[in-house]
Amino acid sequence: MKWTKQAGLTRRFAVAGAMGAMVAGFGRRAMAEQPAPTTDRQGRKVEASGGGKLPDDYRKIDPDTGEQKAYVVLTPEERAKGFVRPVRTAYTHLRCGYTTSMSKDIAETFAADPKFYSTGYCSHCRTFFPLTEFVWAGTNDVVGS
Numbered sequence: 168m169k170w171t172k173q174a175g176l177t178r179r180f181a182v183a184g185a186m187g188a189m190v191a192g193f194g195r196r197a198m199a200e201q202p203a204p205t206t207d208r209q210g211r212k213v214e215a216s217g218g219g220k221l222p223d224d225y226r227k228i229d230p231d232t233g234e235q236k237a238y239v240v241l242t243p244e245e246r247a248k249g250f251v252r253p254v255r256t257a258y259t260h261l262r263c264g265y266t267t268s269m270s271k272d273i274a275e276t277f278a279a280d281p282k283f284y285s286t287g288y289c290s291h292c293r294t295f296f297p298l299t300e301f302v303w304a305g306t307n308d309v310v311g312s
């Protein structure tokens with residue numbers, strides 16, 4: 168009986184391992200082949216920060232800076248429809264205490280839709296963190312709220 172139970176466990180683990188590998192492989196392929204979006208989930212037009220079309224590999228991380236190759240922003244026309252928050256161009260990472268500035272089009276995208284982004288880049292830590300780890304500089308307002 169003991170042997171049977173162990174064999175059963177082994178088989179389950181093996182199946183789970185194979186499934187995990189298959190899903191991971193599929194995810195990588197899907198990401199590489201997926202063209203950059205031209206609209207967000209709500210159908211609003213998006214472009215690259217600084218203007219122009221997003222490169223397909225815009226999420227690629229620069230190993231020197233930890234930054235993405237390009238950032239998604241709402242187009243100027245979409246941003247012109249109005250802001251629901253003030254335009255703020257710098258946030259402070261609560262974990263390290265350093266403040267990071269952002270370009271005007273990213274700041275305006277935050278102001279148009281505080282939930283547009285889910286993570287923020289910290290120029291001191293050189294990587295991304297959940298927005299709940301950031302407050303707008305000089306305030307206690309959590310970014311994304």
Ligand SMILES: [Zn+2]
Pocket residue numbers: 260262263264265289290291292293
């Ligand atoms: Zn930081």
